[in-house]
Amino acid sequence: MSDENKEYDGIRYRAEKSSPLVFRILYFGLWTWGIIFMAYYLFSGWTSYGEFDQIKKAKEARLAVQQEKGSAGQAVPTSKEIKSTDLAAAGKKEFAEKCASCHGADGKGGIGPDLTAKKYKYGRTAPEVTASISDGRPGGMPGFKNELSGDKIQGLVQYVLSL
Numbered sequence: 339m340s341d342e343n344k345e346y347d348g349i350r351y352r353a354e355k356s357s358p359l360v361f362r363i364l365y366f367g368l369w370t371w372g373i374i375f376m377a378y379y380l381f382s383g384w385t386s387y388g389e390f391d392q393i394k395k396a397k398e399a400r401l402a403v404q405q406e407k408g409s410a411g412q413a414v415p416t417s418k419e420i421k422s423t424d425l426a427a428a429g430k431k432e433f434a435e436k437c438a439s440c441h442g443a444d445g446k447g448g449i450g451p452d453l454t455a456k457k458y459k460y461g462r463t464a465p466e467v468t469a470s471i472s473d474g475r476p477g478g479m480p481g482f483k484n485e486l487s488g489d490k491i492q493g494l495v496q497y498v499l500s501l
Contacts, residue, residue, distance in 0.1 A: 444501075468492070
């Protein structure tokens, strides 16, 4: 009787002891990939601590630049921020003329809703506030797109968002 092919209980067993070539390639490929990955991780210098230090150094460099240009603790305003504060100042004037009668001088509400609340029925983002001012809202809020220019509406939006 040969040891090559044995049959027990109607089950025939293979005589060859090695696994198929595809499985051997996968097995050794995974070992190779694992060793290369571990070596790269250990010797590349990347760690989460290193990444944290890199972010920390970048923040410190930005802070140093800000302290050189402006007073310590205060960020130097960009031209966009300066423009938005100018718009908000102009918006305050328009708010006093057009909106204060319903929303109150401080925006806390009256006939109209409280504009200082964190949550608002129609949203607190710039596009949503712009839509409210331009198109109006049902229940008494008139639209102002025919009365106010785009810059004046943007000023109102900046002012309302600053409340």
